[in-house]
Amino acid sequence: MNRLRAFLSALVADWRLQALLVLALLLGAPLLSPGTVQIASFVLIAAIFAQSINLLTGLAGQISLGHAGFFGIGAYCTGALVKTYGLDVTLGVPMAVLLAGVAGWLLSFPAKRVRDVYLAMMTLGFGMVFFEVVREWNSVTGGTMGLPGVPSAALRTLSILGVKV
Incomplete structure (x- = not known):
């Protein structure tokens, strides 16, 4: 649980991780079923x-x-x-x-x-x-x-x- 909390805290604090997550969602969405x-x-x-x-x-x-x-x-x-x-x-x-x-x-x-x-x-x-x-x-x-x-x-x-x- 502590590792998940640390990851989520880092995600909120770092804009580069947020941008990477958004990019992954945008690029991955067409590969998934509707x-x-x-x-x-x-x-x-x-x-x-x-x-x-x-x-x-x-x-x-x-x-x-x-x-x-x-x-x-x-x-x-x-x-x-x-x-x-x-x-x-x-x-x-x-x-x-x-x-x-x-x-x-x-x-x-x-x-x-x-x-x-x-x-x-x-x-x-x-x-x-x-x-x-x-x-x-x-x-x-x-x-x-x-x-x-x-x-x-x-x-x-x-x-x-x-x-x-």
């Missing part, structure tokens, strides 16, 4: 989710339980932009991040007034309200069945600046 790449993508998304909670609780000392709501805002925004307006994923994701950031900014005003367990309760309430909105607003979100017809991003189908990725 299912393996999709599972790896889900693992990386979960890692981002976990790291956001770690950043907030570990460094800031605040407990927030509304992360799923912000992830959901970004996901539904991306899906709606790609499906309804035919935007490319490379344009939809930054716009979704911006919208989720605006939602977080709006939630920050009442969040400034509370601390500790009350912040956790407030953000949990935000997540629950978001879930209910998604569940009940069938015409926009698809309800419990999700947003149908969103094309799945796959390897060699995404084009960034004219280069297939």
Whole structure:
């Protein structure tokens, strides 16, 4: 366990190791099956989710339980932009991040007034309200069945600046 911890600490501290890891992922992804790449993508998304909670609780000392709501805002925004307006994923994701950031900014005003367990309760309430909105607003979100017809991003189908990725 100590060797793993030492390796992970070195990985975080050294940008060259990070660049090597990203390069290995980019070069190795086309050699893997699409299912393996999709599972790896889900693992990386979960890692981002976990790291956001770690950043907030570990460094800031605040407990927030509304992360799923912000992830959901970004996901539904991306899906709606790609499906309804035919935007490319490379344009939809930054716009979704911006919208989720605006939602977080709006939630920050009442969040400034509370601390500790009350912040956790407030953000949990935000997540629950978001879930209910998604569940009940069938015409926009698809309800419990999700947003149908969103094309799945796959390897060699995404084009960034004219280069297939």
